């Protein structure tokens with residue numbers, strides 16, 4: 001049995017402190033490694049922390065790992081980064097490989113156990129090459145059924161809320177309500193600031209900062225391998241690699257190449273403002289000769305059934321309503337918070353152990369295939 005508490009922390013500041021301490025381990029391999037800290041947002045002490053080192057001799061390649069793009073998901077991400085540093089840097093070759101590790105792209109969300117930023121923005125819908133091209137009205141279904149997604153009153157008794165949401169979503173399974181939220185999940189929505197899956201009206205400070213790192217890495221290195229850690233999507237207790245179509249490989253090819261069972265390829269037409277898509281577009285436009293592999297890695301929680309999807313939507317909608325409108329009902333608050341944790345940061349030992357196990361599998365197969373670790 002693993003000592004899961006060694007990896008998984010209970011609060012943002014504790015997780016950040018542990019991350020900063022990794023600097024000395026990294027310096028034992030890359031003496032020039034540095035910690036960069038960037039304050040984000042209104043509250044002074046929310047920071048994005050970056051551990052960065054270039055290669056000793058030539059910058060042939062870099063491993064880039066990011067966590068907490070969706071705040072609360074950063075606890076698992078930070079656990080995996082720690083696991084990686086402790087178990088794998090020993091096998092890397094610092095003469096031609098650099099390293100760039102990022103803690104909490106959305107620090108406010110991680111601190112407050114929310115997925116979105118303090119501006120209610122889903123950061124993975126906020127990356128655009130040209131910010132004036134942010135789509136304003138791409139989600140007509142959402143607009144039509146916005147009474148379901150927009151909080152208008154405090155949360156009442158949880159049973160009542162669940163029943164009514166379940167009915168409006170499942171009765172309309174093939175109709176507008178369900179379609180609206182499903183579409184919003186992929187496309188984001190850019191109209192309703194208090195609604196779920198909001199992609200923002202302008203670029204978030206976290207995105208501006210991360211874009212500058214993406215550009216730095218493309219500038220400084222010939223090959224960039226990026227693993228972005230997330231939770232919730234895919235089969236329960238398994239890792240799923242999520243790759244942009246920009247990568248040009250099909251699912252079967254990727255499965256064979258990386259030796260992973262769960263691989264999803266998504267197209268930029270169906271997903272707007274995604275960070276890895278942006279990374280590929282930037283490479284194509286300004287650094288066409290460089291090699292980039294950038295993918296999300298998701299640790300599944302609820303699973304992939306229709307029931308699981310419905311549970312996910314109900315959880316997301318109620319958590320958003322609770323945040324904006326609150327509740328007088330103690331039981332409702334506890335239930336929503338508990339269910340939100342179950343979705344993005346489950347507290348059960350089995351899940352945490354499976355994250356460590358699946359992360360080892362993903363790290364080993366991807367980094368070997370990419371030549372960051374010896375084959």
Ligand SMILES: [Zn+2]
Pocket residue numbers: 069070073230231
């Ligand atoms: Zn995520």
